[in-house]
Amino acid sequence: MEQVLDFAKRLLLPHCHFHGVYLDGTMGNGQDTLFLAENCPESLLYAFDIQEEALFQTRTLLAKHHLAACLIRDSHEHLDHYVKKPLDAAIFNFGYLPNGDKTIATTADSSLSAVQKALSLLKDTGILVLVCYPGHPAGAEEAKALENWARALDASAYNVIKYDFINKHQPPFVLAIEHRTAKKSADTDKIDMDSKTES
Numbered sequence: 001m002e003q004v005l006d007f008a009k010r011l012l013l014p015h016c017h018f019h020g021v022y023l024d025g026t027m028g029n030g031q032d033t034l035f036l037a038e039n040c041p042e043s044l045l046y047a048f049d050i051q052e053e054a055l056f057q058t059r060t061l062l063a064k065h066h067l068a069a070c071l072i073r074d075s076h077e078h079l080d081h082y083v084k085k086p087l088d089a090a091i092f093n094f095g096y097l098p099n100g101d102k103t104i105a106t107t108a109d110s111s112l113s114a115v116q117k118a119l120s121l122l123k124d125t126g127i128l129v130l131v132c133y134p135g136h137p138a139g140a141e142e143a144k145a146l147e148n149w150a151r152a153l154d155a156s157a158y159n160v161i162k163y164d165f166i167n168k169h170q171p172p173f174v175l176a177i178e179h180r181t182a183k184k185s186a187d188t189d190k191i192d193m194d195s196k197t198e199s
């Protein structure tokens with residue numbers, strides 16, 4: 001079974017293409033930004049973090065791979081000040097910088113505000129992927145708030161899933177949200193493919 005970060009990337013992959021618009025709401029050490037930069041060539045890629053250390057790590061990682069992105073030192077709750085085009089996909093990997101200062105972590109209020117803004121910018125074919133960490137005190141409150149928000153989204157407009165290791169205590173989990181039209185167009189593509197295969 002895939003770990004949450006691998007599962008999150010697998011959800012993103014079908015949405016990765018040339019000339020798209022992508023968002024990493026929490027750049028950290030840059031692994032998710034690198035994944036998007038590698039898989040979405042010639043795209044507009046925005047990555048946010050409040051720590052200079054994260055920008056340094058991510059800039060260094062991207063340079064090693066001869067890739068680039070718009071690295072923004074600001075809270076993701078202000079993403080609408082920078083991102084003006086509809087998004088193909090967005091990922092938020094919440095919590096604190098791995099091997100960094102654990103007291104600088106995402107918080108329920110700003111995370112909620114950021115994901116609401118990201119969802120409002122999402123294309124009809126887009127996906128929003130959230131990796132939540134309820135295993136630390138602030139993370140528990142944040143994860144609950146994000147899950148409650150996602151559960152309350154109109155089911156006639158959005159498909160929402162949770163990927164969760166239910167026999168563990170407070171494991172990290174993934175929430176993913178897509179417009180129902182995205183699912184419909186994927187099904188239509190599949191029917192087209194099937195009819196091509198048959199003929």
Ligand SMILES: C[S@@+](CC[C@H](N)C(=O)[O-])C[C@H]1O[C@@H](n2cnc3c(N)ncnc32)[C@H](O)[C@@H]1O
Pocket residue numbers: 025026027028029030031032033048049050051054074075076077093094095096097098104105106107110
């Ligand atoms: C788990 S790490 C992200 C991991 C990262 N995506 C990677 O691939 O390495 C969470 C990051 O969120 C950042 N962060 C905390 N509050 C934030 C905020 N309000 N806006 C943007 N980033 C924030 C932290 O500084 C930390 O670097």
